[in-house]
Amino acid sequence: MRVLLTGATGFIGQHLHRALLAEGHDVVACSRQHPGLPCRAFIPCDFAQDLKSDDWLPRLNDVDAVINAVGIIRETGLQRFQSLHTDAPKALFKACAECNISRVIQISALGADEQAETNYHLSKREADDFLAKQPLDWLILRPSLVYGPGSTSSELFAGLAALPLTPLIGDGQQPVQPIHIDDLVKAVLTALTSKSPSRQRIDCVGPRALSFQYWLNGWRKWLGKATAPSMRVPFSLAQSGARVCAPFSRLPVDAESLQMLQRGNAAPVEPFTRAFGFTPQCFEHSIEQRPASPAERQQAGLFFLWQLLRLSLAFMWIWTGLTSAFWYPVSDSYQMLSAVGLSGVALPIALYAAALLDTLLGLALLLNYRLRLVLLTQVAMMLGYSLILSFCLPEFWLHPFGPISKNLPLIVASLMLYVREGDAP
Missing domain, CATH: 3.40.50.720 (NAD(P)-binding Rossmann-like Domain)
Incomplete structure (x- = not known):
């Protein structure tokens, strides 16, 4: 038939x-x-x-x-x-x-x-x-x-x-x-x-x-x-x-x-x-x-942790964008941007454009909007930030708060969500 x-x-x-x-x-x-x-x-x-x-x-x-x-x-x-x-x-x-x-x-x-x-x-x-x-x-x-x-x-x-x-x-x-x-x-x-x-x-x-x-x-x-x-x-x-x-x-x-x-x-x-x-x-x-099976038991234990991982990453991106735009001292942000070669009108453009992009990516992650594209974009941005800082401010690798090294587990976490999203129905 x-x-x-x-x-x-x-x-x-x-x-x-x-x-x-x-x-x-x-x-x-x-x-x-x-x-x-x-x-x-x-x-x-x-x-x-x-x-x-x-x-x-x-x-x-x-x-x-x-x-x-x-x-x-x-x-x-x-x-x-x-x-x-x-x-x-x-x-x-x-x-x-x-x-x-x-x-x-x-x-x-x-x-x-x-x-x-x-x-x-x-x-x-x-x-x-x-x-x-x-x-x-x-x-x-x-x-x-x-x-x-x-x-x-x-x-x-x-x-x-x-x-x-x-x-x-x-x-x-x-x-x-x-x-x-x-x-x-x-x-x-x-x-x-x-x-x-x-x-x-x-x-x-x-x-x-x-x-x-x-x-x-x-x-x-x-x-x-x-x-x-x-x-x-x-x-x-x-x-x-x-x-x-x-x-x-x-x-x-x-x-x-x-x-x-x-x-x-x-x-x-x-x-x-x-x-x-x-x-x-x-x-x-x-x-x-x-x-x-062992894989099914592991999947069950991770079921809600996947949701918490996505929400925590969304919070991080939104909080980073809002902090950069409104709460962190602008003079300190300009000083960091100057160290990577920016000056003049490029300073506020770079600062607020990056803050806006961080916030929008976080909101997209929060609202489940085109997750795979958003996650890849976030990975690309974290890699870009890490490479620029490694070249222009290599001393940040030795900073006790790890402003560069923390990107490594965040990149891996984003890639894990990317793979998980590909398996979602």
């Missing part, structure tokens, strides 16, 4: 892509970047822009089935719920109807139902409702929390579990019913067969609901750690903090995510079992079968 897979570079999409290949299907990968896996064809697409059915019609030639696995947990930049979850999928589904595609599978979300309140759930439900009205052989899968290798949310939960105190929202008893990625993929593959259910909305959940506290303790067990003391955070305080921190954070959590957690994320598993003929594995079994 020739299958068009949207979101082929995402967590769910990558696992689906490998499984489809293993089953002998021809995959037409549709995403912003090449998935890096074999495929019959790669079609660049952007759900933020491909919002008309005409954008999709040429991509559906000779396609037998379509799987839409595009989704984001929080909005960033041009990645908005309305376009990615609603407008582009509706355009795709309309094109599928025009091309008489034999099978359309929509990966939605548990909670995208009549009780939906958040923009995330509402945007998913609108696309689901539109698909349900099309004259297609459709199936809407609504997975709960999906965990497994490569999941950003799994990295978050492992990072939370690695903390010395287990943070809980309220009493920590919110129900969650996570499903392993292998079980979700198995369900999707089954949905491509002629014996699969049709024109249904099926909740994809694990065998039983767990409390959020039990869920985090399970991740600690996976990491090989003993149960830690818990720290309860009132829901209102956690949600307010998430709103304040959202512009500066790249974590897959915001105020809406906490609202969805507070609502609960559970459903009966029996409809899933009847539809696909198997019972999903329980969380306890999955972590016993595959304990965390």
